[in-house]
Amino acid sequence: MQLRNIGYRTGSLAILAVVFVAVAVATSAKGADDVPAPTHSSQTWPQWRGPHRNGLVDGGTWPATLDDQSLQRLWSKEFGPSYSGPIVWDKFVFTTETIEQRDEAIICLDRSTGKEVWRARWPGAMAVPFFAAANGSWIRATPACDGQRVFVAGMRDVLVCLDVQKGTEQWRVDFVKKFSAPLPDFGFVSSPLVDGDDIYVQAGASVCKLDKYTGDIHWRSLKDQGGMYGSAFSSPMVAEIAGKRLLVAQTRTMLAGLDLATGEELWSQEVPAFRGMNILTPVIVGDDVFTSSYQNKSWLYGVSSSASGKFDVHEKWSAQVQGYMSTPVVVDGHAYMHLQNQRFACINLRTGDRT
Numbered sequence: 001m002q003l004r005n006i007g008y009r010t011g012s013l014a015i016l017a018v019v020f021v022a023v024a025v026a027t028s029a030k031g032a033d034d035v036p037a038p039t040h041s042s043q044t045w046p047q048w049r050g051p052h053r054n055g056l057v058d059g060g061t062w063p064a065t066l067d068d069q070s071l072q073r074l075w076s077k078e079f080g081p082s083y084s085g086p087i088v089w090d091k092f093v094f095t096t097e098t099i100e101q102r103d104e105a106i107i108c109l110d111r112s113t114g115k116e117v118w119r120a121r122w123p124g125a126m127a128v129p130f131f132a133a134a135n136g137s138w139i140r141a142t143p144a145c146d147g148q149r150v151f152v153a154g155m156r157d158v159l160v161c162l163d164v165q166k167g168t169e170q171w172r173v174d175f176v177k178k179f180s181a182p183l184p185d186f187g188f189v190s191s192p193l194v195d196g197d198d199i200y201v202q203a204g205a206s207v208c209k210l211d212k213y214t215g216d217i218h219w220r221s222l223k224d225q226g227g228m229y230g231s232a233f234s235s236p237m238v239a240e241i242a243g244k245r246l247l248v249a250q251t252r253t254m255l256a257g258l259d260l261a262t263g264e265e266l267w268s269q270e271v272p273a274f275r276g277m278n279i280l281t282p283v284i285v286g287d288d289v290f291t292s293s294y295q296n297k298s299w300l301y302g303v304s305s306s307a308s309g310k311f312d313v314h315e316k317w318s319a320q321v322q323g324y325m326s327t328p329v330v331v332d333g334h335a336y337m338h339l340q341n342q343r344f345a346c347i348n349l350r351t352g353d354r355t
Contacts, residue, residue, distance in 0.1 A: 292323030
């Protein structure tokens with residue numbers, strides 16, 4: 001199954017969540033042209049960019065082509081505007097919407113039928129700077145789910161935790177009130193990351209680690225001044241780099257590796273971008289980190305550590321390839337990425353060359 005949000009612009013943007021099913025997979029094998037499709041274990045899509053936050057689905061057998069014969073619509077639902085990606089856990093699909101430029105909502109749907117199971121709604125809409133307003137001011141972050149709880153980031157820098165079965169609110173954190181932080185000009189854009197008993201967010205003019213059961217904040221790091229260059233467009237990653245499992249976060253001005261237990265900054269690297277528009281989620285390939293910024297370049301940075309535990313970051317290459325909003329998918333050492341000029345490119349991550 002593949003699920004996605006499709007936006008259509010009329011007077012406003014309507015979001016249509018559409019579920020398709022690949023049919024006759026077991027009998028449609030066509031030899032070498034077929035590619036893997038999801039196994040049972042990979043049929044959840046619990047957060048931004050999937051189970052591993054890398055945009056990839058593992059296992060199974062896909063039909064060689066996705067056409068009307070092999071891909072059929074099961075159901076569709078129309079919602080208010082949203083930039084969130086839908087997520088899937090077991091029998092549920094979750095998506096969000098902005099209602100009448102005033103409220104935000106998360107909706108739980110039955111995965112098989114599209115029938116609404118529950119919804120939760122709260123005041124949350126806000127205006128964004130004039131140069132971004134043409135692209136909409138609706139809810140942006142993709143929710144995350146651990147099977148029992150779903151975590152939703154609201155535009156006004158609020159993180160809400162709800163029960164998966166009934167939509168009952170378990171806790172919420174208002175980062176503006178909690179830290180007396182400025183409201184981010186573009187809203188809460190970064191998508192939350194669930195890792196074990198913890199949840200990581202880029203909110204409150206900082207990066208925060210929270211207890212997913214209570215919403216208690218364990219640490220706060222990489223504080224900024226808020227406003228136009230505050231908060232973040234990017235979303236964090238957890239990965240093992242240079243022998244240590246850590247959090248990789250991209251702010252409006254830099255990449256950084258943070259200690260998971262303490263939030264200590266282990267390494268950092270400046271990433272210049274027009275108006276601080278570092279939007280891509282960091283792409284981790286072994287001990288390397290790839291990113292691309294608006295109206296600037298693409299870079300691959302290598303991260304290493306010494307016997308004493310000190311980290312070092314160095315640029316492996318840079319290329320005059322400008323990414324924008326879409327984070328690339330990496331397959332066999334090649335990054336497949338949408339560019340600012342509305343083209344699609346394949347970049348060899350070893351050399352930085354287009355292929």
